[in-house]
Amino acid sequence: MDQATSSELPIFAEHDNDPRALAEEILKSLTYRVGKDASVATPYDWLAASIKVVRDRIIERWIASTKEAYTQQRKRVYYLSMEFLIGRLMRDAFSNLGLMENMREALKILDVEIDVIAGLEPDAALGNGGLGRLAACFMESMASVDLPAHGYGIRYVHGLFRQEIQDGWQVELPETWLDHGNPWEFERRERSVEIGFGGTVESITSKDGRLERHVWRPQERVLAVAYDTPVVGWRGKRVNTLRLWSAMAVDPILLAAFNAGDHIGALREANQAASLTRVLYPADSHQAGQELRLRQEYFFTAASLQDIVQRHLSQYGDLMTLPDKAAIHLNDTHPAVAIAELMRLLMDVYGIDFDTAWGLTKRTFAYTNHTLLPEALESWPVPVFERLLPRHMQIVYAINAQVLLEARSRQIFDDEQIRRISLIHEDGDRRVRMGNLAFAGSHSINGVSGLHTDLMKQTVFSDLNRLYPGRINNKTNGITPRRWLMQCNPGLTALAREAIGDRFLDDTDALKELNRFASDPAFRDRFAAVKRANKERLAELVDERLSLRIDPSALFDVQIKRIHEYKRQLLNIIEAVALYDQIRSHPEKDWLPRVKFLAGKAAPSYHNAKLIIKLANDVARVINRDPSVRGLLKLVFIPNYSVSVAEIMVPAADLSEQISTAGMEASGTGNMKFALNGAITIGTLDGANVEISECVGEDNIVIFGLKAHEVEETRRKGYEPRAIIESSPELGQALHAISSGVFSPDDPHRYKALVDGLYETDWFMVAADFDSFADAQRRVDDIWRNAPDWHAKAIRNTANVGWFSSDRTIREYDRDIWHAGL
Numbered sequence: 039m040d041q042a043t044s045s046e047l048p049i050f051a052e053h054d055n056d057p058r059a060l061a062e063e064i065l066k067s068l069t070y071r072v073g074k075d076a077s078v079a080t081p082y083d084w085l086a087a088s089i090k091v092v093r094d095r096i097i098e099r100w101i102a103s104t105k106e107a108y109t110q111q112r113k114r115v116y117y118l119s120m121e122f123l124i125g126r127l128m129r130d131a132f133s134n135l136g137l138m139e140n141m142r143e144a145l146k147i148l149d150v151e152i153d154v155i156a157g158l159e160p161d162a163a164l165g166n167g168g169l170g171r172l173a174a175c176f177m178e179s180m181a182s183v184d185l186p187a188h189g190y191g192i193r194y195v196h197g198l199f200r201q202e203i204q205d206g207w208q209v210e211l212p213e214t215w216l217d218h219g220n221p222w223e224f225e226r227r228e229r230s231v232e233i234g235f236g237g238t239v240e241s242i243t244s245k246d247g248r249l250e251r252h253v254w255r256p257q258e259r260v261l262a263v264a265y266d267t268p269v270v271g272w273r274g275k276r277v278n279t280l281r282l283w284s285a286m287a288v289d290p291i292l293l294a295a296f297n298a299g300d301h302i303g304a305l306r307e308a309n310q311a312a313s314l315t316r317v318l319y320p321a322d323s324h325q326a327g328q329e330l331r332l333r334q335e336y337f338f339t340a341a342s343l344q345d346i347v348q349r350h351l352s353q354y355g356d357l358m359t360l361p362d363k364a365a366i367h368l369n370d371t372h373p374a375v376a377i378a379e380l381m382r383l384l385m386d387v388y389g390i391d392f393d394t395a396w397g398l399t400k401r402t403f404a405y406t407n408h409t410l411l412p413e414a415l416e417s418w419p420v421p422v423f424e425r426l427l428p429r430h431m432q433i434v435y436a437i438n439a440q441v442l443l444e445a446r447s448r449q450i451f452d453d454e455q456i457r458r459i460s461l462i463h464e465d466g467d468r469r470v471r472m473g474n475l476a477f478a479g480s481h482s483i484n485g486v487s488g489l490h491t492d493l494m495k496q497t498v499f500s501d502l503n504r505l506y507p508g509r510i511n512n513k514t515n516g517i518t519p520r521r522w523l524m525q526c527n528p529g530l531t532a533l534a535r536e537a538i539g540d541r542f543l544d545d546t547d548a549l550k551e552l553n554r555f556a557s558d559p560a561f562r563d564r565f566a567a568v569k570r571a572n573k574e575r576l577a578e579l580v581d582e583r584l585s586l587r588i589d590p591s592a593l594f595d596v597q598i599k600r601i602h603e604y605k606r607q608l609l610n611i612i613e614a615v616a617l618y619d620q621i622r623s624h625p626e627k628d629w630l631p632r633v634k635f636l637a638g639k640a641a642p643s644y645h646n647a648k649l650i651i652k653l654a655n656d657v658a659r660v661i662n663r664d665p666s667v668r669g670l671l672k673l674v675f676i677p678n679y680s681v682s683v684a685e686i687m688v689p690a691a692d693l694s695e696q697i698s699t700a701g702m703e704a705s706g707t708g709n710m711k712f713a714l715n716g717a718i719t720i721g722t723l724d725g726a727n728v729e730i731s732e733c734v735g736e737d738n739i740v741i742f743g744l745k746a747h748e749v750e751e752t753r754r755k756g757y758e759p760r761a762i763i764e765s766s767p768e769l770g771q772a773l774h775a776i777s778s779g780v781f782s783p784d785d786p787h788r789y790k791a792l793v794d795g796l797y798e799t800d801w802f803m804v805a806a807d808f809d810s811f812a813d814a815q816r817r818v819d820d821i822w823r824n825a826p827d828w829h830a831k832a833i834r835n836t837a838n839v840g841w842f843s844s845d846r847t848i849r850e851y852d853r854d855i856w857h858a859g860l
């Protein structure tokens with residue numbers, strides 16, 4: 039492996055980063071900060087000691103970055119997100135500071151293997167999937183491109199559950215990432231703020247009877263305590279802050295009750311308060327409708343806004359300049375109540391009139407929409423919202439009155455359209471529509487891929503877009519190339535540096551220079567060797583964890599993401615069953631060995647998603663044991679998908695499965711990670727696949743299936759899956775095998791309802807796309823048969839997806855939305 043980027047980074051002259059000096063510092067840190075002697079230190083102790091040594095260097099940069107934003111009066115970006123799916127931070131920090139190789143050597147001097155201790159760091163899994171991972175990539179990119187930014191979220195004690203597979207079924211276990219402490223965070227008790235819930239609203243009138251202002255008198259109060267994590271940018275240029283809020287009781291113990299003998303009652307309130315931030319809701323692309331969720335949303339939003347307003351006032355003394363110095367970004371609608379909260383602060387606390395406050399609010403906020411799935415569009419029953427946030431309910435009504443007035447005065451909307459614009463859903467039970475609130479209160483609303491943004495304009499926000507034209511814009515998602523190329527694929531990084539120099543480390547567009555090597559046989563061989571080594575590493579992991587032998591020379595076909603019907607793992611599994619059938623009935627054909635990998639978590643309450651996991655495991659058991667397959671096809675379900683698992687699987691993939699029903703995946707970011715690491719995509723024209731296809735060229739991607747408008751048309755005209763299944767013998771046989779119990783002899787009817795659903799409704803159009811998908815897989819086989827051609831295409835993928843760096847995405851956000859002066 040090549041030297042990392044350490045030596046040429048002229049930073050931290052004040053520290054001696056020589057391995058020997060570092061080794062000494064680590065020892066000192068072990069003694070004085072961890073409190074252990076080297077002779078008894080556990081690997082966890084070495085991990086903590088090493089992190090603290092590097093952390094010192096980060097803290098200096100952190101303070102400098104904070105000062106710089108202050109003295110230069112720079113506009114700050116505030117990124118509010120319910121989720122940050124960070125993963126491990128050690129490698130990120132070491133590598134971004136250019137200390138990776140020196141730390142490796144320093145630890146070697148101490149007889150400690152860096153990879154061993156790196157593997158002990160728990161993943162910070164404070165998110166479900168793509169949305170949370172995007173927030174984490176954005177935090178890293180904002181620091182890397184030198185944008186003063188603060189992330190705000192929740193410090194869940196339990197992040198996304200740990201998944202075990204028992205007898206093929208998903209079992210959820212609590213995730214306990216804080217068990218060994220968290221050396222990255224700093225508790226900031228002094229930044230605690232009080233958050234209210236419930237209670238009443240008092241209207242205060244002046245002597246002449248005019249309404250002066252409203253005072254919210256909450257019934258409950260909870261303390262929000264700040265925990266700060268430094269986020270280091272590439273080359274350590276800037277260190278930003280991720281501030282996560284933890285809930286605590288205002289009164290840790292009710293002394294009067296305790297002294298009166300009610301010992302348990304005296305502590306109940308403290309327990310209740312702390313439980314607010316105990317656990318992350320595990321549903322992805324589905325609204326969690328429970329009251330605790332709304333409490334979480336308001337809790338972190340209100341704490342963040344108090345923080346932002348306080349910081350602004352202490353520096354500038356006047357809230358009229360807030361939009362010039364603060365851009366608040368809403369990552370989906372989860373923090374959208376921030377709009378009502380800022381209005382409340384401006385009007386009720388600072389005495390600003392409604393119109394002025396509304397103008398300031400709209401200029402301050404921007405909102406990203408992440409999904410068009412109806413079940414994911416957030417709305418809250420008016421009675422719940424009103425009980426928990428009575429003042430905010432009044433403000434939402436006042437905003438709505440203003441919006442509807444503007445809509446009516448335009449005279450272009452009929453009653454139905456006005457009803458759709460309303461912030462309150464009025465048919466049946468009345469609900470607050472968080473998307474409409476976010477739209478109305480923001481100057482910018484963005485989608486996350488070109489297609490998604492177009493569909494947004496045509497569907498959910500078509501009326502609001504006509505009322506407020508020009509607000510909707512596109513910002514195609516991105517991924518940080520530090521984590522998703524340089525750290526996870528050191529082999530490919532080293533090879534690229536040798537071939538084209540280091541420029542791509544700072545500007546991924548420079549990867550384009552690799553294009554000329556696609557036709558160079560020597561380079562192709564070395565590229566293939568890197569891939570092979572990554573595949574061997576994954577094969578070892580599979581052997582260790584699942585006691586299953588796989589052949590690293592087989593085609594590694596990978597679909598890893600949340601398990602969801604729209605992502606169509608089912609289509610992939612059915613195709614595997616059909617292929618299994620073909621291999622057995624045509625043994626004479628020239629089949630190529632393939633290993634299909636699946637990984638992903640299902641929401642615990644999502645019945646079909648969990649059944650699909652069981653099906654994958656049932657099919658895997660049968661196929662993997664069947665001697666007549668002669669090892670030509672294997673199916674592997676890797677448990678507990680996470681950022682760290684992705685970091686091993688992505689660099690090892692030959693084929694990237696991005697096969698969602700067109701129009702349903704807003705962007706996807708997994709698709710970008712794979713392409714960057716030289717996998718070829720088999721995919722539908724959905725989300726960012728469309729743009730990946732444009733970047734790599736249609737010869738270097740395998741596209742199949744209905745397009746978004748065709749899905750829509752097919753549904754409109756009346757889709758009949760049964761007829762399609764009956765005309766496709768391969769599909770019919772595979773479905774028959776599944777529903778008749780070939781893979782579930784212990785419970786032959788296990789999959790009957792699942793398969794019946796495909797015959798009857800098949801909302802996600804598995805049947806409609808099956809033949810096209812199976813044909814596309816045979817095209818993949820044909821490319822794979824010609825190894826030099828395959829590797830040339832793979833190289834062209836890496837070379838042409840530099841545009842998907844989240845640095846580019848962040849620069850676009852700043853140019854068009856935040857205007858923080860990059």
Ligand SMILES: *Cc1c(COP(=O)(O)O)cnc(C)c1O
Nearest residue numbers: 167168599680681684706707708
């Ligand atoms: C990138 C990533 C995702 C998002 O994957 P998609 O394929 O875009 O759905 C989800 N989870 C983890 C752990 C990731 O790293």
